[in-house]
Amino acid sequence: MNAAVIPRRRFVALGAAVALQGCRRGGAAATPTPARAADLIVHGGTIHTGDAQRTVAAIAIAGDRIVDRGDARALRSTWQGRDTALLDLQGGSACPGLCDAHAHLVGLGRALATVDLRGAGSIDEVVARLRAGAPASGWVHGRGWDQNLWPGQAMPTHAALTAAFPDRPVWLRRVDGHAGWGNAALLAIAGVGPDTKAPAGGEILRDAAGQPTGVLVDAAMSLVTVPATTTDERRTQLLAAQQHALQRGLTGVHEMGIDADDDALYRELDRDQRLQLRVHAYASEGWLEGDLGVRDATAAARRYALVGVKLYADGALGSRGAALLADYDDRAGHRGLMQHRPAELTALVERAVRGGWQPATHAIGDAANRATLDAYAAVMTKDQRRTLRPRIEHCQVLAQSDLARFGELGVIASMQPTHATSDMAWVPARLGPERTQRAYAWRSLLLQHATLCFGSDFPVEQVDPTLGLYAAITRQDLAGAPKGGWLPEQRLSLDEALWCFTQGAAFAVQREHELGTLAPGMRADVTCFAGRLDDDDRRALATLPVRATIIDGGVAWQA
Ligand SMILES: [Zn+2]
Numbered sequence: 001m002n003a004a005v006i007p008r009r010r011f012v013a014l015g016a017a018v019a020l021q022g023c024r025r026g027g028a029a030a031t032p033t034p035a036r037a038a039d040l041i042v043h044g045g046t047i048h049t050g051d052a053q054r055t056v057a058a059i060a061i062a063g064d065r066i067v068d069r070g071d072a073r074a075l076r077s078t079w080q081g082r083d084t085a086l087l088d089l090q091g092g093s094a095c096p097g098l099c100d101a102h103a104h105l106v107g108l109g110r111a112l113a114t115v116d117l118r119g120a121g122s123i124d125e126v127v128a129r130l131r132a133g134a135p136a137s138g139w140v141h142g143r144g145w146d147q148n149l150w151p152g153q154a155m156p157t158h159a160a161l162t163a164a165f166p167d168r169p170v171w172l173r174r175v176d177g178h179a180g181w182g183n184a185a186l187l188a189i190a191g192v193g194p195d196t197k198a199p200a201g202g203e204i205l206r207d208a209a210g211q212p213t214g215v216l217v218d219a220a221m222s223l224v225t226v227p228a229t230t231t232d233e234r235r236t237q238l239l240a241a242q243q244h245a246l247q248r249g250l251t252g253v254h255e256m257g258i259d260a261d262d263d264a265l266y267r268e269l270d271r272d273q274r275l276q277l278r279v280h281a282y283a284s285e286g287w288l289e290g291d292l293g294v295r296d297a298t299a300a301a302r303r304y305a306l307v308g309v310k311l312y313a314d315g316a317l318g319s320r321g322a323a324l325l326a327d328y329d330d331r332a333g334h335r336g337l338m339q340h341r342p343a344e345l346t347a348l349v350e351r352a353v354r355g356g357w358q359p360a361t362h363a364i365g366d367a368a369n370r371a372t373l374d375a376y377a378a379v380m381t382k383d384q385r386r387t388l389r390p391r392i393e394h395c396q397v398l399a400q401s402d403l404a405r406f407g408e409l410g411v412i413a414s415m416q417p418t419h420a421t422s423d424m425a426w427v428p429a430r431l432g433p434e435r436t437q438r439a440y441a442w443r444s445l446l447l448q449h450a451t452l453c454f455g456s457d458f459p460v461e462q463v464d465p466t467l468g469l470y471a472a473i474t475r476q477d478l479a480g481a482p483k484g485g486w487l488p489e490q491r492l493s494l495d496e497a498l499w500c501f502t503q504g505a506a507f508a509v510q511r512e513h514e515l516g517t518l519a520p521g522m523r524a525d526v527t528c529f530a531g532r533l534d535d536d537d538r539r540a541l542a543t544l545p546v547r548a549t550i551i552d553g554g555v556a557w558q559a
Pocket of ligand 1: 102103457
């Protein structure tokens with residue numbers, strides 16, 4: 001890890017982990033005779049520890065903890081008993097369990113039951129995928145369209161969808177989740193006509209004659225009420241999403257913006273020991289404004305904890321809903337949409353803090369980020385910021401003068417490397433050259449002593465954390481474009497990117513004392529790969545096959 005760019009706090013976290021392992025560091029010679037044999041020994045590859053040790057050849061796990069690490073021979077002679085299971089990496093690698101620090105697992109479950117429109121290159125392709133993937137009757141749900149990938153790049157209209165599905169509602173969410181596209185049946189059910197007024201913070205796109213075109217932006221999407229799924233359907237969807245994440249090597253997620261029903265489902269699955277992923281969840285804004293109440297930090301939990309609230313400051317760049325300090329470069333007079341006036345945002349943060357909840361606020365544009373930093377500075381004392389660790393989700397465009405405030409205020413920057421590589425083709429048009437220099441500025445934030453955690457925002461992006469690692473170190477698409485990377489000075493080293501997906505994520509939920517490194521005393525959350533975890537072959541890193549996913553010492557999934 002390049003020490004020059006590691007913020008001070010990262011050294012503190014590193015120091016704590018080293019202190020915790022104490023005299024065991026240094027290998028087998030110093031290892032005391034164990035009181036019990038290990039339950040599992042992982043060996044036969046390169047194991048990245050995430051701390052000063054860097055790599056070891058083997059780790060021993062007893063119960064839910066790592067008990068030793070070092071040379072494989074010595075470790076096996078000390079810890080291997082009759083019932084010890086062995087996991088041979090066969091020349092592969094392992095690292096501290098990868099955690100997606102901004103994800104929507106409930107949303108992924110829904111998405112897996114929804115037609116995937118990501119990457120569709122035209123409206124015709126969207127219609128073809130719907131015809132192939134939609135259920136035989138009822139609503140047709142789709143997600144992931146992006147008009148920037150189509151000839152002309154214009155927002156779509158309902159015409160093609162209405163022609164293909166004249167009698168059933170079709171409701172297709174944009175790739176960023178900030179706009180929805182429907183057919184005539186959908187507009188009729190939602191009661192959206194020429195006289196319908198868009199709610200505050202939203203927009204109904206219209207043609208020259210004032211007729212709704214079928215696209216609803218941000219808060220206007222709330223005009224559509226999708227029929228509720230049953231609890232059984234939701235449970236099935238959530239378990240399918242969990243399996244999808246485990247297969248891709250995730251040991252944990254920070255679940256953003258759930259409601260009371262989702263929370264109850266998570267608690268049920270956790271109680272029944274069917275929840276394997278480690279889930280730290282954030283309540284939706286609506287729930288906070290309703291009956292969320294006060295956080296009970298003492299509540300016994302196995303894998304699930306509700307720790308904070310997800311607030312919204314603005315929309316997204318793709319649909320020009322991100323709130324900017326100056327006009328969009330490609331739409332004069334338009335600066336995006338703040339979801340709240342500053343006083344409202346401040347009041348929401350205040351309410352969250354009063355309930356003991358960690359605030360995590362979606363802010364993409366520089367105006368939204370400034371308003372959020374202002375709200376945290378105004379509402380939270382220094383002590384509260386240290387204990388609650390407020391976060392900003394996405395932080396995609398930052399004013400130069402706000403970069404240092406993340407570190408100064410102790411605000412965590414929760415960012416998504418694959419957003420940068422998904423958006424890089426059109427961001428310069430939205431922002432112009434000057435602001436683009438401060439877009440998705442991971443390195444600049446690190447240099448200004450911010451703490452970063454990384455995620456994917458799935459199902460907006462794909463779940464695979466290896467794609468995030470690849471994007472973080474290359475700032476290129478999978479074909480290797482652009483050459484040298486987009487704004488390459490913002491790239492991170494592989495160690496730094498791994499830190500953001502492990503220790504950064506653990507720090508963001510106050511678990512850095514037991515999650516994020518592979519050292520004795522830490523929880524045994526481990527991601528194992530069938531190949532080498534290094535940046536010699538970056539393309540190989542992007543598609544590195546997962547061999548096993550270990551959580552609390554238990555093999556939750558293996559190839
Ligand atoms: Zn999100």
